[in-house]
Amino acid sequence: MEESKILAKLKDNYDYKILSIDFLRDSGGTTYIVNGEEQKFFLKIAGKAFQDTIRQSVDIVRYLYGKGFPVPDIIETKSGMPMLETYDEGQEYLFVLYEYIDGKEPNLCACGEKVGELVGWLHKLLLDYKGTLIERDYRFFVERYVEILRRKNYPLADTYAALGAKFWERVKDCPVSICHGDLHRGNLLETADGKIYLLDFDTICIAPRMFDVMVMCDMTDYFNLQAADIITTREVYKNFLTGFTHHINVTEAERASFNDWIVIRHFQLQATIVEIFGLDCIDNDFIDMQLQWIKSWEEQFCTEA
Numbered sequence: 001m002e003e004s005k006i007l008a009k010l011k012d013n014y015d016y017k018i019l020s021i022d023f024l025r026d027s028g029g030t031t032y033i034v035n036g037e038e039q040k041f042f043l044k045i046a047g048k049a050f051q052d053t054i055r056q057s058v059d060i061v062r063y064l065y066g067k068g069f070p071v072p073d074i075i076e077t078k079s080g081m082p083m084l085e086t087y088d089e090g091q092e093y094l095f096v097l098y099e100y101i102d103g104k105e106p107n108l109c110a111c112g113e114k115v116g117e118l119v120g121w122l123h124k125l126l127l128d129y130k131g132t133l134i135e136r137d138y139r140f141f142v143e144r145y146v147e148i149l150r151r152k153n154y155p156l157a158d159t160y161a162a163l164g165a166k167f168w169e170r171v172k173d174c175p176v177s178i179c180h181g182d183l184h185r186g187n188l189l190e191t192a193d194g195k196i197y198l199l200d201f202d203t204i205c206i207a208p209r210m211f212d213v214m215v216m217c218d219m220t221d222y223f224n225l226q227a228a229d230i231i232t233t234r235e236v237y238k239n240f241l242t243g244f245t246h247h248i249n250v251t252e253a254e255r256a257s258f259n260d261w262i263v264i265r266h267f268q269l270q271a272t273i274v275e276i277f278g279l280d281c282i283d284n285d286f287i288d289m290q291l292q293w294i295k296s297w298e299e300q301f302c303t304e305a
Helices: 004-012 048-066 109-125 137-150 157-171 210-215 228-245 252-256 258-277 285-302
Strands: 018-026 030-036 040-046 084-088 092-098 176-179 188-190 196-198 205-208
Touching: 004 018, 004 040, 004 084, 004 092, 040 048, 048 109, 048 258, 084 188, 084 196, 109 176, 109 196, 109 210, 109 228, 137 157, 157 285, 176 210, 188 205, 205 210, 210 258, 252 258, 258 285
Parallel strands: none
Antiparallel strands: 018 030, 030 040, 040 092, 084 092, 176 205, 188 196
């Protein structure tokens, strides 16, 4: 949708004097900074393919906001709706306007325990959420990527399949719960007064809760495994669990699964990247590099408790 049309729809449907919009990014939904006369907002626009995801995210955010959890408030339309459903040239769009949070990504090395407590509180609150959510299992975490490799005729697809099956066997009994689903550090914002907000619930799902823990605590370089990053990851993980366990009991078996989840993350994230950007966004050299990363990690850490 053209920016002039977006701006006109915002002016027509919200009780704020809106001056301009600035494009941010396009990935699963198009996002903008909305500049009002007195304040800023954050706008997410979803086409038809992502509307179910956005609707679920809005429901979760409203539930959490009502519980006092630090998420951005959703700005209602003039008619009191949390979303604006609109059309342009025969296409259906969904607008969600959020409170703008002025902050930066926190330094997890300095506030790992604080973030862990925040995420633990999130998981505790979501135990009482009554909405219906998609369940993520072996198919999502491992098989998607193996199937992509076979479609690309990658010669070591069976090697990936065997590794994925082995690591899933090690984590498959981890307790499941409602998870954020994409709990990386970029979805945290720390304000000048030290308050930390959690953002972007578009991937909310039912999955092993250690997946959320691992994604937040993994400080390794996705492309180059380095000793210093491993040390940092372990320290962040230790501090995070100190806070997380204020709200959620974590078994010893779950604690030990952290190293295995890091490997599974590589399967899951690669599949998601290809689904968004297409089959040709990765080549055999890149896939080989990822395989070596996984094997190096396994040799060093995945036999440890």
